[in-house]
Amino acid sequence: MSTPSPSSSSEEEDEDAGVDEFEAPSHSRQRFNSSVWPEPFLEALATQIAINAAQSFGRLAVAPALANIFQVCRTWRSISQSAPLWQSLTRRIWHRYHLLHPTWQHEYIYRHRTARNFRSRRYTYTTLNFPPNNNNEPLTCCRLALSDHHIAAGFSDGSVRLFHLPTGLHVTTFHPHQRNHLGIYSRAVCGMFFADNRLVFASLDGDIHVASIDVPGAPRRAHLGDVVTDGVLVDFTGSDRWWVGLYAGVPNRSFHVRNSTTEELVFIGGTLTDPDAVDGWHLLTDLTGHIGRIRITHDDLAVGFTSRRVIVFDLTNQIILAEEEFRRGINVGAADAYDKALVFVNSRGVANVRHVPSLEEICRFMARGSLLGCINGGYSFISVGGGIRVWELDHGEYLYILRERIGDASAMICDERYAAACSSDNAIHLWDFGARL
Structure with a gap:
């Protein structure tokens, strides 16, 4: 692991004034007696004002809006110490459902300051080097996954390397169960995600494995793929409730949805990838293409992308809520969805930010030359010309380019604290925007 290097904006403005109001009492702005208000x-x-501010101006607007409420008088100020209020706001605004800090108020403040760090380019940069494989053959990183404490990298040989984020240390390497191959890249990792203390990952041949983070041992094969029957598993994702695979190669079998608790199949169907069947089969021998993407949002909705079509799928009721076809092709590698927004870049380099589930346009911006991309709740990271550029998602404002140039990325991911990417230099490039409280 390389030595961390801090990076911060040159601006000296106080960006956390609204948050600071939550902590420093003031009686100079008392206006009227509202003690009769329950x-x-x-x-x-306060909750409704926070939601309105987030919907109208973005999540960073919530803190100053709340500060104005708390300054009305002493009684209104007292609700700033309400634990249920901060728990509700942290869940609604930042979608955090468990504590990493002492109180829900501290959790909210941390999330706000971290989001400000994303906007002002304040981060710590490190690299995590891959341990060599047994044959010392070159590896291509195909997928990345993030949790609060770990990052996982999935490779073209089917292996998954797990790193501990606080220390940057390599924890272990998971190897899938071996079987006959149909194509040299049939074992390549096509998707993975963390769920509680487990890492779930899948390969192009349709195999799904579950590995324990806390208990050492080989991963368990939860599902044996059948390429001939189902096609090639081009992308795979999941949540606490669902596992969703996007397949290409066989008609009317684009989506495979599993219950994450029982691991049983609850739905097969869809025609999203039917036009891409041939390209799906080619992935088994050529990893350079991106056929489709599948993402799950916080409302149990799946967003599917191909080069010509975007759909929003209700996982609970197994129905399509919205869909749109495009004359100009979509760069599938730069398509992503998170929370209430999705982003895709068309063949002219125009990035569209749409609302989930309606597909109503929020904003657009230019991202010519984009290769890969990912988003979190407020920002879009797109690999362009060997660097990674950042836009905010509320208005499409271009913010900056990360200082470190990594070349063409083969995998990217970001969440509400980290951004990570892999290229051909056998390292995970990690940017930590976490606030230091």
Whole structure:
């Protein structure tokens, strides 16, 4: 692991004034006696104002809006110490459902300051080097996955390397169960995600494995893929409730949805990738193409992308909520969805930010030359010309380019704290925007 190098914006403005109001009491702005207003009403009012601010101006606008509420008078100020209020706001605004900090108020403040760091390019940069494989053959990183404490990298030989984020140390390498190959890249990792203390990953041949993070041992094969029957598994993702695979190669079998608890198949169907059947088969011998992407949002909705079509699929009821076809092709590698937004870049280099599930346009920006991309709740990271450029998603404002140039990325991911990418230099490039409280 390389030595971390801090990077920060040259701006000296106080970007956390709204948050600081939550911690430093002030009695200079008392206006009227509102002691007759019940506390639950004030909490509900504060929550609604926060939601309105987030929807109208973005999540960073919530803190100053709340600060104005808390300054009305001493009674209104007192609700700033309400643990249920901060728990509700942290879940609604930042989609955090468990604590990493002492209180929900501290958790909210940390999330706000971290989001400000994303906007102002304040981060710590490190690289995590891959341990060599047994044959010392070159590896291509195909997928990345992030959790609060770990990052996993999935490779073209089917192996998955797990790293501990706080220390940057390599923890272990998972190897899938071996069987006959149909194509030299049939074992290549096509998708993975963390769920509780497990890492779930899948390969192009349709095999799905589950590995324990806490208990050493070989991964368990949860499903044996059947390429001839189902086609090639081009992308795979999941959540606490669902596992979703996107297949290409066999008609009317684009989506495979599994219950994450029982691991049983609950739905097979869809025609999203039917026009890409031939390209799907080619992935078994050539990894350079991107056929389709599948993502799950916080509302149990799946967003599917191909080069010509985007759909939003209700996983609970197995119905399509919205879909759109495009005359100009979509760069599937730069398509992503997170929370209430999705992003895709068309053949002219125009990035569209759409609302999930309606597909209503939020904004657009220019991202010519894009190769890969990913988004979190407020920002878009797109690999362009060997560097990674960042836009905000509320208005499509271009913010900056990360200082470190890594060449053409083969895999990218970001969440509400980290951004990570792999290229041909056998390392994970990791940018940590986490606030230091």
